[in-house]
Amino acid sequence: MTTRLTWYGHSAFSLELDDEHVLIDPFLDDNALSPISADEVPADYVIITHGHADHVGDALRIARRTGALVISNFEICNWVQAQGIDHVHPQHIGGGYPHPFGYLKLTIAHHGSSLPDGSYGGAPAGLLLTLHDDKRVYFAGDTGLFYSMALIGEEGLDLAVLPIGDNFTMGPDDALRAVRLLRPKAVVPIHYNTFDVIEQDPQTWCRRVREETPSEALFLKPGDTITL
Numbered sequence: 591m592t593t594r595l596t597w598y599g600h601s602a603f604s605l606e607l608d609d610e611h612v613l614i615d616p617f618l619d620d621n622a623l624s625p626i627s628a629d630e631v632p633a634d635y636v637i638i639t640h641g642h643a644d645h646v647g648d649a650l651r652i653a654r655r656t657g658a659l660v661i662s663n664f665e666i667c668n669w670v671q672a673q674g675i676d677h678v679h680p681q682h683i684g685g686g687y688p689h690p691f692g693y694l695k696l697t698i699a700h701h702g703s704s705l706p707d708g709s710y711g712g713a714p715a716g717l718l719l720t721l722h723d724d725k726r727v728y729f730a731g732d733t734g735l736f737y738s739m740a741l742i743g744e745e746g747l748d749l750a751v752l753p754i755g756d757n758f759t760m761g762p763d764d765a766l767r768a769v770r771l772l773r774p775k776a777v778v779p780i781h782y783n784t785f786d787v788i789e790q791d792p793q794t795w796c797r798r799v800r801e802e803t804p805s806e807a808l809f810l811k812p813g814d815t816i817t818l
């Protein structure tokens with residue numbers, strides 16, 4: 591089974607498996623780089639890494655329209671339910687669950703997680719997703735560099751998706767150190783150029799990954815799709 595992964599800019603992704611769509615951090619309508627609108631994006635599942643508006647994005651509206659299952663930490667799922675959406679699956683850091691699309695484990699991320707209305711959003715998370723063909727993808731979420739990325743790398747990563755924007759998350763240098771700890775087969779840079787303070791040159795970063803680490807680097811434009 592092949593899985594298609596499409597980037598919508600910033601931290602927003604769609605995973606397409608058979609005819610099911612898993613949306614991650616669907617910040618679309620307020621994201622000038624997104625090639626798709628919240629009213630048209632398909633979704634059977636919506637995963638939210640943390641409470642910030644550039645990650646929760648249009649999740650509530652998409653969940654209401656599609657009936658998608660919302661997966662996040664316990665606190666964010668409580669908040670989603672308080673907005674009138676009951677179809678949620680709460681998890682938490684270190685915990686995994688065999689969803690129909692694959693085994694999803696939440697990992698630590700060093701960041702904040704307050705929700706757009708100021709509600710408490712629990713701890714921010716990264717996502718470690720093992721697909722049915724045992725391909726493993728790590729979405730770091732918003733985070734600074736942490737040494738136990740080496741533990742995540744021990745699981746054997748086919749792909750790591752890392753922020754490189756600096757200011758709110760790892761910048762290019764720390765993201766390069768993250769690649770060395772994670773040792774993925776390939777890496778995709780995200781969370782850059784959406785806002786002035788996170789402007790970066792992703793192609794230079796990709797070249798540095800290829801030259802300075804054993805990993806491959808994939809430069810995506812918003813709307814680009816890769817096959818896992």
Ligand code: NI
Nearest residue numbers: 640642701732
């Ligand atoms: Ni954030």
Ligand code: MN
Nearest residue numbers: 642644645732
């Ligand atoms: Mn962010």
